[in-house]
Amino acid sequence: MTHHPGPPADAGHTSHAPDPVPFGARLRAAMDARGPLCVGIDPHASLLTAWGLSDDVAGLERFARTTVEALADRVAVLKPQAAFFERFGSRGLAVLETAVAEARQAGALVLMDAKRGDIGSTMAAYASAFLDAGSPLFSDALTVSPYLGYGALSPALAAARESGAGLFVLALTSNPEGHEVQRAADADGRTVAETVLHHLAEENAGAEPLGSFGAVVGATLGDLSAFPLSVNGPLLAPGIGAQGATPADLPAVFGDAVHNVVPSVSRGVLLHGPDTTGLRDSAARFADEIRTALG
Numbered sequence: 001m002t003h004h005p006g007p008p009a010d011a012g013h014t015s016h017a018p019d020p021v022p023f024g025a026r027l028r029a030a031m032d033a034r035g036p037l038c039v040g041i042d043p044h045a046s047l048l049t050a051w052g053l054s055d056d057v058a059g060l061e062r063f064a065r066t067t068v069e070a071l072a073d074r075v076a077v078l079k080p081q082a083a084f085f086e087r088f089g090s091r092g093l094a095v096l097e098t099a100v101a102e103a104r105q106a107g108a109l110v111l112m113d114a115k116r117g118d119i120g121s122t123m124a125a126y127a128s129a130f131l132d133a134g135s136p137l138f139s140d141a142l143t144v145s146p147y148l149g150y151g152a153l154s155p156a157l158a159a160a161r162e163s164g165a166g167l168f169v170l171a172l173t174s175n176p177e178g179h180e181v182q183r184a185a186d187a188d189g190r191t192v193a194e195t196v197l198h199h200l201a202e203e204n205a206g207a208e209p210l211g212s213f214g215a216v217v218g219a220t221l222g223d224l225s226a227f228p229l230s231v232n233g234p235l236l237a238p239g240i241g242a243q244g245a246t247p248a249d250l251p252a253v254f255g256d257a258v259h260n261v262v263p264s265v266s267r268g269v270l271l272h273g274p275d276t277t278g279l280r281d282s283a284a285r286f287a288d289e290i291r292t293a294l295g
């Protein structure tokens, strides 16, 4: 697979032609070319301050631009955390739109971490916002929450198929509070997380080289061999760095599914900014550790 992982040539404008190559194939190509590391763009107020920036839209804009310029030409995936842009209202969203377009233009796949989930009719509007090729916030993939029922995600699945985008469905999140919901079992003893993973395996059946519908599975969770992680789709693994997990943990957590893992680091890289070399060197160190861990 030699397809360029980046966007169509008109990225940066508000109109995008649907990419005929499904997200899973584009992601596999990007992982092969650049390694699997995903870096989060999480402009925490504390990071803006640490970077010598003001906690306002100007600071946000500088933070996002610096991160994109430092990393979009070398990591497989950039993952803007929408919350940190939304807190500045419409002007924050304008910064997010620009960051998405510039990151895609530079060759990174953009995973919008917005964790959307609602009844189907409202889910269709979220899908339109992030997964319709003509939307200003169109992204290569979107995180979604299945806790209104996996079936309520149908409009997002349909929109992603239409535009060649992907989804990452919350299954086993990196935070300890997730357990009481995600590990709750039904009458047959099947946990919520297992149910989500089974749906994803069905979604991705037969897809090559990789399905477009992934799961979010924290790198912090220890041995997950009790869960059916082989969904023939990507597994976004947040929790490396600031939350305490390390690349060396990945094989023990993910077992046979480790080669479909997209390890994700936000603060662990970002705290080395605003210096471009600091950001790049930090990302390169994580990438090296991941390569070593995955053999």
Ligand SMILES: O=c1ccn([C@@H]2O[C@H](COP(=O)(O)O)[C@@H](O)[C@H]2O)c(=O)[nH]1
Pocket (backbone or CB within 6 Å): 040, 042, 081, 113, 172, 173, 174, 175, 216, 217, 218, 238, 239, 240, 241, 242, 243, 264, 265, 266, 267, 268
């Ligand atoms: O289970 C999850 C799902 C998403 N996240 C998000 O990833 C980053 C983690 O940031 P770090 O600075 O590397 O801790 C953040 O945007 C979370 O909202 C997660 O941590 N766990």
